[in-house]
Amino acid sequence: MPIEDEDGSEPGGIDSPGRAILPEKEPGAFRTISEVAEDLDLPQHVLRFWETRFTQVRPLKRGGNRRYYRPDDVDLLRGIRRLLYGQGYTIRGAQRVLRERGMRFVQAVGRGEQVAPAFVESDHEQEPETAPPPLGRADRASLTAVLDELRACRRALGRLAPPRQETDG
Template sequence: MEKSPDAFRTISEAAQELDLPQHVLRFWETRFSQIKPLKRGGGRRYYRPDDVQLLRGIRFLLYDEGFTIKGVQKILKENGARHVITIGETGAIETVTSAGAGDEMVTTPQITAPEVATSGSVIDTYSRARLNEALHELLECKRILDKATEEPLN
């Protein structure tokens, strides 16, 4: 039995619909203040249809277009959640304003398309975006560790 398009989705349903692991959705909640699923007893999450559409737009920008989390945050801040929902629905990235589009792209080292992996296979766009996101997170962890080692212990 399929749910109505207007029905709320559990985290497992939303993750399945977006082809993402559940932990990614929970992580994105910490990075994008616009993602606010209803939380019921025991912390159970329920995503509204607009929440799922916003997640679809964020997923598109991160995985298909290669934006960083910081870049998507900037788009959300400058243009709003409705704008990102529209991008997710249409796949039309040109709706991102030219004033904000250039500097949202990954500014950390990025794998360019297509690159041949050591096995001889071409890295697809989705894998490249995931690798870039992991690289960005690792660089952020390094920055935090470097800062922590510089500060004197009290």
């Protein structure tokens, strides 16, 4: 049974196009990049870019370097699309989900069978639990001296160059 999107609607909304767009092929058939791009409502260059960022996306390449996507590849791309466009993940965040939860999980997200964890605002290291120690008197004096010097430089530069005129573009 499919899981509902965050807004309570069935998967298949704007952030998760369904397979119904391409009914002329069997469900297990390979798809060209143009078919997958149309199915996912993405430009082809985005799919090619994702291949460089998500090593798990590996379409078969045949004569003329044509790409053929397996059904699992399409589910993976659909899951990546849902993470990036539907849930607000960054590419690094989606890569982390793939690394930590695995390809099958992201494919299930693409099919609407799983829901990815809530997006964490920072894709960087977590903030330390303790605040850094307060600045000492010497550190504060050094920083104040540097700030005063920078302000003096700004004033000197302001005297050398006339103020820039704002122009309407």
